[in-house]
Structures are given as C-alpha cells and as structure tokens.
Amino acid sequence: MATGHTDMRRGRQRLALTVQENLMRDPHAGDLYIFQGRRGDLVKLLWHDGIG
Template sequence: MIPIPSGCRVWIAMGHTDMRRGMQGLALQVQEQLMRDPHAGDLYIFRGRRGDLAKILWHDGVGLSLYAKRLDRGKFIWPSAKDGVVSISASQMACMLEGVDWRNPQLTWRPTSAG
C-alpha cells in the first residue's frame, strides 16, 4: 500500500496510456496533456489499453516514484471519458487497485448469524 499523506489528491488519467512509458514520459504527459504539475505531490494513475495494468506516478517531495500493478484476472474499473482527469479518494484508489468496482463497492458476503 502506498503511504498517502493527508491532503494528497489522487487523479485518474482518462483514456489509455502507452505502458512502455517510464517516470519521465508519464511526468511529461501529466505536465503537457493534463496541464498539472507532476511534482506537486499528487498521485496520477494510468491504465493501459488491455486494462489489466496500472501505473501510479507520485512525487513525495524527494523524488518521483513509479508503482505498477497487473491484475491476474479481470480489469481495472475505469471511467468512460476519453480525455482529462478525474479525482478520486484514497479509499476509492485502494478499492480500484484490489480490482473492486470503486464507483459502487458492494459487500460480497455478510454473516447471517454469530454462531
């Protein structure tokens, strides 16, 4: 789990991103296409065309970090817009990275009795 400081915003980059890009390429995309400062301390999440790989770019005040996660099964739930960014909460990001639909999380099982 990424230790997100309070006040940090999480942004989802809309559309598909070339997953061959590294730190510098994604930071340049944040700066030029999303019109945001990649060194401001916010997290930016990118998804590839297949939908099973996500990369997170974060500047923690000391340097850039790049995190990657690939799902064994399923795809990351992504907004349907083509361009721009969407802000989500840290808990929604945690759900998304676990493969849960962060837009409408549902309990899958609930106990019916204590004994």
C-alpha cells in the same frame, strides 16, 4: 480527471511529461496520477513524495 489509455512502455519521466502537457498540472506537486493500459489489466502510478 482524464480518461483514456496509456502506452505502458513509457517510463516515469515520459509519464510526468504527459501530465504536464495534457493535464497542464505539475507532476511534482504531490498529486497521485494513475495510468491504465489499453487492456485494463496493468496500471502505473505516478506520485512525487517531495524527496526525489
């Protein structure tokens, strides 16, 4: 688990790169990643279902 805020203008590829670089995890492993905006009213979910 990591805390902080995320620039909500980022797309899924940039969010996947964030997971790789900051958490040192594989974003395609099937784990669920939740990114929250600065104000806390927006979230983005990143999850790879194995299909594409």
